[in-house]
Amino acid sequence: MKRTLVTVGLALATCLAVACGSDAVHNVDYGQPPDAASFNPGSSSSGDGYGSSGSSGSSGSSGKDAGPPTCSNELKRCAEEFTYPAAAETTSVELRGDYRADAWTKGDPMTKSGGVWKVTVPVPYDKPVQYKLFVDGTTWKVDSTKPTITDATNNTNNLAKPITCTTFTCDEPPVPPPGVFDWRDAVIYFVFVDRFFDGDATNNCNVPGTDSAGNYKGGDWAGVLQKINAGYFNDLGANTLWVTVPFKNADTFKGHGVGGDTHQYSAFHGYWPYDPSAPDPCFGKKTGTDWSELKALVDAAHAKNLKILFDYAMVHVVNTSPVYTAHNDWFYPNSSGVGDCICGQNCDWNADANRCWFTDYLPHWNYTVQAARDFSVNAAVQLAKATGADGFRLDAIKHVDDAAKGHPTGWLTQLRNQINTDIVGKQTPPQRFYMVGETYDFGDKGYIRSFVDPATKLDGQFDFPERLDLVKTTLLRQEGMDSFAAFMDANDGFYGGNAVMSTFVGNHDLPRSIHLGEDTPMWSDPYSDGKDRAWSNSPTLPAYRSPFERLGVAFAVLLTNKGAPLIYYGDEIGLPGAGDPDNRRVMQFSGLSADQQYLYGTIKALTAARAAHPALRRGRRATLSANADTWVYSMTTTGDTVYVAINRGDAAANVSGLPAVPLNELVTGASVTGPSASVPPRQARVFVAK
Numbered sequence: 027m028k029r030t031l032v033t034v035g036l037a038l039a040t041c042l043a044v045a046c047g048s049d050a051v052h053n054v055d056y057g058q059p060p061d062a063a064s065f066n067p068g069s070s071s072s073g074d075g076y077g078s079s080g081s082s083g084s085s086g087s088s089g090k091d092a093g094p095p096t097c098s099n100e101l102k103r104c105a106e107e108f109t110y111p112a113a114a115e116t117t118s119v120e121l122r123g124d125y126r127a128d129a130w131t132k133g134d135p136m137t138k139s140g141g142v143w144k145v146t147v148p149v150p151y152d153k154p155v156q157y158k159l160f161v162d163g164t165t166w167k168v169d170s171t172k173p174t175i176t177d178a179t180n181n182t183n184n185l186a187k188p189i190t191c192t193t194f195t196c197d198e199p200p201v202p203p204p205g206v207f208d209w210r211d212a213v214i215y216f217v218f219v220d221r222f223f224d225g226d227a228t229n230n231c232n233v234p235g236t237d238s239a240g241n242y243k244g245g246d247w248a249g250v251l252q253k254i255n256a257g258y259f260n261d262l263g264a265n266t267l268w269v270t271v272p273f274k275n276a277d278t279f280k281g282h283g284v285g286g287d288t289h290q291y292s293a294f295h296g297y298w299p300y301d302p303s304a305p306d307p308c309f310g311k312k313t314g315t316d317w318s319e320l321k322a323l324v325d326a327a328h329a330k331n332l333k334i335l336f337d338y339a340m341v342h343v344v345n346t347s348p349v350y351t352a353h354n355d356w357f358y359p360n361s362s363g364v365g366d367c368i369c370g371q372n373c374d375w376n377a378d379a380n381r382c383w384f385t386d387y388l389p390h391w392n393y394t395v396q397a398a399r400d401f402s403v404n405a406a407v408q409l410a411k412a413t414g415a416d417g418f419r420l421d422a423i424k425h426v427d428d429a430a431k432g433h434p435t436g437w438l439t440q441l442r443n444q445i446n447t448d449i450v451g452k453q454t455p456p457q458r459f460y461m462v463g464e465t466y467d468f469g470d471k472g473y474i475r476s477f478v479d480p481a482t483k484l485d486g487q488f489d490f491p492e493r494l495d496l497v498k499t500t501l502l503r504q505e506g507m508d509s510f511a512a513f514m515d516a517n518d519g520f521y522g523g524n525a526v527m528s529t530f531v532g533n534h535d536l537p538r539s540i541h542l543g544e545d546t547p548m549w550s551d552p553y554s555d556g557k558d559r560a561w562s563n564s565p566t567l568p569a570y571r572s573p574f575e576r577l578g579v580a581f582a583v584l585l586t587n588k589g590a591p592l593i594y595y596g597d598e599i600g601l602p603g604a605g606d607p608d609n610r611r612v613m614q615f616s617g618l619s620a621d622q623q624y625l626y627g628t629i630k631a632l633t634a635a636r637a638a639h640p641a642l643r644r645g646r647r648a649t650l651s652a653n654a655d656t657w658v659y660s661m662t663t664t665g666d667t668v669y670v671a672i673n674r675g676d677a678a679a680n681v682s683g684l685p686a687v688p689l690n691e692l693v694t695g696a697s698v699t700g701p702s703a704s705v706p707p708r709q710a711r712v713f714v715a716k
Contacts (some may be wrong), residue, residue, distance in 0.1 A: 027188070043656035092463040092506040097523025103148035104191035110136060110143040110159050110169050119143040123157030125150065127200075128664065133160060148195055155186040189675055198644055198663065202458070207333065207416070209485065209526045210644040212590035213633055214335070215264035218534060219309055220294040222595060222613050223249030231308035233292035239607040240291035245308045247272075251323050254330055261599060262626075263633020266333040266590070267502050268419050271296030271407070272320055273305040276344040289561065290605075292306045295534075297421065298388065299343045302405040315410040324414045333416040335460065336409065340437065341425040342388040349401065350389050356398035357389040358382075380427045380623040393427040395438040403441045404662065407448050410459070417460030423477055423484070424465045438483050462528050462590070463487045464533070464650070468494045468553060471520060478525050492517055493530055497552040500580040500674050501531075501542040504550075506654035512548040514587070518647065528594035531580045531629070534610060536601040538596070541565050543576035548604075556605025567602045567619065572676075574600050574621040575708035578628040579674050582693075582710030585632040586642045586661065587672045628693065635692040635712050642712075650683025658683045673705040680704050682711060689713040 075558065080358045108121050122133035136143035146309060147153050156175060159167045168174055168184050175185040197550075202208050224230070225248030233241055251268065253259065259267065275293040296306070305312050310319040342357075343350050350357060358381040359366050367373035367390075373382035383390045393399045426437045442461070450456045461484050465474050468490040477484050492513070499510040521527055532539035537556025541548035548554060548565060559565060568574070577600060584591040594603075596613055599622040603609040618626070636642045644664035652658070655675030661668045669689070675681045684700030691698060692712040705711050 038658055040096075052260070053542075056205065056679045060436050061121065061505050063456055063678050076350045077151055085293050096467045099151050101197045101523035102151035102194040103197050103200060104151055104189050104190075104194050105146050106149045106155075106186065106189055107144060107146045108136070108138055108186070111171065112138055112141045116143075116164055120143050120160040121157060121159050123155055123429065125155045125157065126494075126539055133695055134536075146344045148197070149186070151194060152188045152190050152402065153525070154188050156183040159184060163187050171179070173571075174472050196523040198646070199524050203455060205455050206457055208644075209590060211637075211640075212333065212460070213264045213525070213585070213636065214266045214268050214528060214590050214592045215262070216261055216533070216592060216594045217250055217270070218245070218595050218610060219250060219296075220245040223253055223615070225249030225252045226311070229308060229311055231292070233290075233296075235290060236292050240289055240294075242292055242294045245612075247319060247323050248310070251326055254323070254326050254332065256384065257330070259332055259691045260330055261630070262593070263498055263630055263637060264593060265331060266335060266416075267327060268335045268337065268592070269323075271299070271337045271339050271421075272305060272413075273299060273405075274301040274306045274307075274310065275407050276300050278347070278468075284649050289607075295318055295610075296337065297339050299339050300347050302402070303408070318475050321413045323623050333460075334413075335417045335419050335462070336415050338411070338418045338419060339421045340391065340406070342384060342390045345387045345389055347389075352704070354397070356392060356395050356401070358392050360386065360389060376424075379425045382425075391426070391437075397438055399440055400426075403437065405443050406441055410445065410449055416457070417462070419486075420461055420484070422464045422466075423463035423487075424467075424473075431546065438477070459562050460485050460590075461528065462526075466490060470696070475521050478521050478527075480522075480524045480526075486521065486525045488533075488592070489529050492527075494528075494552050496531060496580055496583060497539075499543055500583060500672075501539065502547050502550065502552060503674065505596065507620045507657040507672060508652040508654060511649050511652040511657050511659070514647070518588075527589045528592050529584045529587070529589040530594070531577070531584065532594040533592070534594065535606065536609065538565075538601060538609050539577055539580070539594075540573050540597075540600040540602060541570060541604075543573035543580070545570075545572055554605075556603075556609065559604035559638055560606060560608045563606055565602050568621070569601065569619075569620050569701055574625040576674065578625055579672060581629050582632055582670070582672060582712075585629075586710075586712060587647065588644055588670070593629070598626050599623075631693045632710075632712070635668075638692075639666055639714070641668045652682060655679055656681050667715070671703060671705050671711045671713070673707060673709055676707050678704055678706050684713060685715060688716040690716055 046305050061086055110119055112610045119136040120133040122556045123129050134147050135143050136145040159169065161167050168182055173185045173187075174182050180339065208480050220243055222245045224246060226243035226246055227244065229246055230244045250267075251511070259265075262513050275296050276298040294308070303315050305317055305320060308702040312319045327334050360383060367378055367382045368386060369375050369378070369382035369384055375382070381392070391398055391402060393402070406418065410418070420438070421459065450459055458480075463477055463484045463486075465477060465487055467474055474490070475486050479487060495510050498504045499507055535555075537549060537554065542552070548559070577597070596611070599614060599618055601611060601614060603611050639664045641661040645661035645666065645668070648660050650658040650660060650664070650669070655673060657672045658681045659670055661670065669684050671681045671684070673681070681702055681703055682702045684703060686699070686701045688697065688699050689703075690713065692714065694711065697716070698713070701712065703713070
């Protein structure tokens with residue numbers, strides 16, 4: 027039985043002001059997706075405050091002002107020189123100690139200079155270091171001229187006093203204990219529920235009078251569950267699912283859009299909250315506060331070693347929401363009827379971000395009111411407890427009151443505290459509840475960073491500045507790979523050593539990435555909203571290989587570097603589409619072209635390499651060579667080193683900097699011998715020593 031909803035008359039510009047950036051709407055109906063088994067792997071002047079360019083308030087700069095790396099004091103390392111007086115009979119000296127996890131068994135050789143053995147090593151910031159000298163490969167000695175310490179077992183070591191420094195490096199965070207998921211290992215797949223797979227036609231919704239691309243398409247949690255059980259995500263190599271907002275959204279209110287677009291939309295995207303205590307009946311069958319259907323989905327995901335992040339919309343509610351009707355004092359006022367503070371009209375998207383209404387029917391929470399903050403935070407915690415979710419993707423986080431913007435307390439800090447107390451603190455062993463935020467800004471990295479602190483706020487954010495440079499270099503070819511290498515070097519550690527940023531090339535607020543990689547890109551602005559072709563002259567699937575190869579190169583960069591890389595549903599097959607709503611077409615599960623199968627197979631090979639090699643997930647990167655078209659780098663962690671060669675150019679390139687040893691290539695299975703290798707045009711190669 028289909029559920030009928032009252033027409034929601036929204037102009038597309040309103041969708042942009044309401045739902046097109048963490049919220050939005052639409053899609054062309056290409057039919058119901060068949061089963062995954064058919065796979066054969068082988069810019070706008072106005073903004074929406076969620077995602078369309080213009081809302082960020084940034085200058086559009088590339089974000090190269092990264093500055094020095096930053097991390098917690100626990101991860102900072104200061105360079106310190108250690109010396110030992112030379113003796114005539116001594117032929118070698120090695121420094122060993124507790125300055126590094128394995129330095130008692132694998133120390134650092136010292137060099138003899140001017141009668142003194144010397145070595146400079148990174149030591150922990152502001153912590154004492156115990157050390158000893160391992161002489162001639164046989165004998166442990168202490169330096170009698172330096173301070174010593176003797177423990178309870180009568181073992182004596184030298185003791186170096188704590189030092190601090192203003193120039194430092196950031197060490198890798200430790201690997202969590204067994205049984206605790208390391209979020210640096212995450213590969214996130216964004217499941218846009220309504221557009222993914224219809225597993226149960228009896229819960230399908232429809233909004234009469236709504237334009238087809240803005241109406242519900244039938245995707246539901248039953249469809250996601252079917253694809254989980256069929257192993258679709260495991261086959262691709264994703265291990266984390268970002269699932270669209272699960273609670274009940276608008277269904278009976280009438281919205282009146284503003285702007286130049288007359289198309290009408292439903293709330294299929296999930297960003298018009300009505301009742302955060304109830305599941306959405308368009309995605310499942312349960313009513314009231316019964317989350318059991320969604321819990322079954324989470325349980326099934328866990329059985330397949332998949333984590334679940336729920337999208338959480340906490341900026342506003344619709345004006346028919348019971349909470350607004352009963353407590354309009356919990357929201358910023360709109361007494362004039364047209365909006366005392368509408369974002370982009372009589373209020374600024376940035377200066378007034380924490381109070382402006384996205385449109386006149388979406389009241390903005392006032393989280394300086396304790397009761398309002400308690401209600402919203404408690405609803406989020408209850409959702410996590412009831413379903414067993416592993417984290418949240420927090421929508422448009424800059425639009426909530428938060429300590430990051432000078433408030434003594436805030437929604438985000440209270441949420442983190444309650445998650446730690448009510449969920450993490452009651453687990454054995456405690457798991458990290460991952461919270462990643464969306465701050466749509468590609469110029470102000472410091473502002474993005476201000477929300478990141480895994481102990482009190484976010485674990486990370488979507489790295490919009492990195493995405494800007496990635497698209498400019500690998501897809502649009504507007505800047506050189508050497509420039510991108512410099513950006514990445516400055517970006518490493520910028521958000522803190524414990525941060526897990528999510529890196530991406532495409533999302534639901536941008537035109538489909540495949541068209542940016544065409545020989546003549548469909549849009550030249552990396553953050554174009556693609557609206558010029560969203561409703562007419564919509565793009566078709568490219569009928570030639572090169573855009574699929576370029577998109578494969580972009581994913582190669584993401585999947586061979588640190589972060590939690592995101593795959594926006596359909597990007598693994600180069601799903602076409604312009605701006606919203608065209609970027610939210612129904613997922614294609616059959617009838618793939620050879621080019622789509624190529625891209626899928628490439629991404630699958632890259633995720634397999636990432637899963638097999640911790641260096642690709644959390645290692646230290648070193649650039650070995652770079653020019654306009656190529657970039658060669660190593661990724662190194664304890665016991666694992668991988669070499670990556672990127673060629674975004676349209677001709678084969680002979681790259682250098684590899685070790686002069688036989689190498690296995692993980693994408694194609696080929697074998698080469700360094701120090702150089704030929705990389706075909708628009709390809710990436712991943713090497714390990716045999």
